[in-house]
Amino acid sequence: MPIIGVIAEYNPFHNGHIYQIQEVRHRYPTAHIVVVMSGAFTQRGLPAILDKWTRASIACMHGADLVAELPAVFALRSAQDFARGGIALLHRLGCVDYVAFGAESNPSILSALASTLENASTQKEIQRHIRAGDAYAVAVSKAISGQSLMDEDALRTPNNILAVEYLRSLHHLQSPIEPIALLRKSAAHNETKLQRDISSATAIRRACMASPPMWDAIRTAVPSESCHALQASAAEGYPSMDTLHRLLIREILTRSDAELSELAGVSEGIEHRLRRAAKESNSYEELADYVQNRRFPYSRVQRLLSYILLRLTKEDIAEFDRALPLYVRPLAFKKSAHVLTRIRKECRLPLISRVATELSEEQLLQTSQRTALQKMLRYDLLANDLQALSKPAIGTLRQDYLQSPICLP
Missing domain, CATH: 3.40.50.620 (HUPs)
Structure with a gap:
């Protein structure tokens, strides 16, 4: 089959x-x-x-x-x-x-x-x-x-x-x-x-x-x-980057050029353009539009701004690119298909059903002593928290610790 x-x-x-x-x-x-x-x-x-x-x-x-x-x-x-x-x-x-x-x-x-x-x-x-x-x-x-x-x-x-x-x-x-x-x-x-x-x-x-x-x-x-x-x-209220605009401004203006340059996607002096845009923009769209240029098209700028919010570093990206995905994290599955059973037998990666078994909330907050898997998983959790914060009424934070994979018949 x-x-x-x-x-x-x-x-x-x-x-x-x-x-x-x-x-x-x-x-x-x-x-x-x-x-x-x-x-x-x-x-x-x-x-x-x-x-x-x-x-x-x-x-x-x-x-x-x-x-x-x-x-x-x-x-x-x-x-x-x-x-x-x-x-x-x-x-x-x-x-x-x-x-x-x-x-x-x-x-x-x-x-x-x-x-x-x-x-x-x-x-x-x-x-x-x-x-x-x-x-x-x-x-x-x-x-x-x-x-x-x-x-x-x-x-x-x-x-x-x-x-x-x-x-x-x-x-x-x-x-x-x-x-x-x-x-x-x-x-x-x-x-x-x-x-x-x-x-x-x-x-x-x-x-x-x-x-x-x-x-x-x-x-x-x-x-x-x-x-x-x-x-x-x-x-x-749907998630929107406009809701995160002020948080993004804070991230940009409270970091030095050297600190910004350590983040993924920051290159060719774009940190200077980011800082100017942060001071002049009144919305997320204005900010992204100001930063974009020939080398940094709008889609690339959107990803860059997300890296800033996640504090995703070049060092971590380089490590992840060498390692490639380090775990399988089911979100939903059909019990009757028995696919998870087969994956457990043949998969080369750990299968994570409960996040806390691999990354405790205490480890989430640490700044060091994390394995590559824990670092990678941590960014998933931070991204989910950002999505929750991007709603007009804040969604459930730390939901990854609360939600198990959804099992359908």
């Missing part, structure tokens, strides 16, 4: 995700589906609209057999590192046969792009463009534009970018996991308008935050469980 991995954010879980799971089940009727999912924060550097346990349990209600958390130190990274963290975690489970992912291009184009990006000459060209001031994504696009049979536009879509990075990560890890590219149906990844049946997560979030929320349209784009959860969250 094959096990198929999926790397996702489910922010929120919608009809397009149901389609993906159904398509996998159509191709492999007897397969179990294991999802590696971002936790409290997403790759955009923003808090997820719903908590991680709710999103995971809804996914299990609609076809997933197990949802495990992608550690925050990989979930909050660029496409290359996000993909590497997700693939490495699936690989280390020891029992995953395939990884399925959405794409806008056929598999042959994706494979060709992945192979091209592995060439030393291509990497050299990418670095040349980066030194000239281009962001990584732009540098990659320029590096392949002149090469025969390479479709530069294929790397302009988020799903294709991730798909190519998944393929590269499988190659680097020499993983036996086989890729399954599923052509995307209907709405584009960042489509901002709701579509009939399948809409992008971006459009759904915008509809939720409209005044008033567009509930009739949202109901056509998400399963009922997601809609109910979104309505409940709306009543309390």
